[in-house]
Amino acid sequence: MPRLLGALLAAGLAAPSLAIEYRTVDVPTVLYDAPSQRGGKSFVIRRGTPVELVVNLEGWSKVRDADGGLAWIEAKHLVKRRTVIVTTPRAQIRQSPEESAPIAFEAARNVSLNYLEAASGGWVKVRHRDGETGFVRANQVWGL
Helix, strand or coil, X not given: CCHHHHHHHHCCCCCCCCCCEEEEECCCEEEXXXXXXXXXXXXXXXXXXXEEEEEEECCEEEEECXXXXXXXXXXXXXXCCXXXXXXXXXXXXXXXXXXXXXXXXXXXXXXXXXXXXXXXXCEEEEECCCCCEEEEEHHHEECC
């Protein structure tokens, strides 16, 4: 057990929170290899892409994408609105959270969907930017 965590527990203090926090990219923007516009430009990330928030530092956020890549983005380009991204070749979004439910629509890999709510049994309610809604298996998307 790391020393700091062991010392906190021995002192009767709670362990630090390890909750994962996600944000959505609000506009297409450049990702950098350092928290500065003078850093190396890695690539442009699409609007609506979910990212995992790793750390905040003076107006910059270090984020992880669905592929596990880490980069820096100006924090002003992130919003709390949640999206998820399809990670399977083709996700079937169903009318209700059941495998036997009719298919509402399909989404290809890397399509961003608005996260609406968690559903029972490992399903997530989502909305496509065209307005269609339905339920997708949580293991077919990233950003939860």
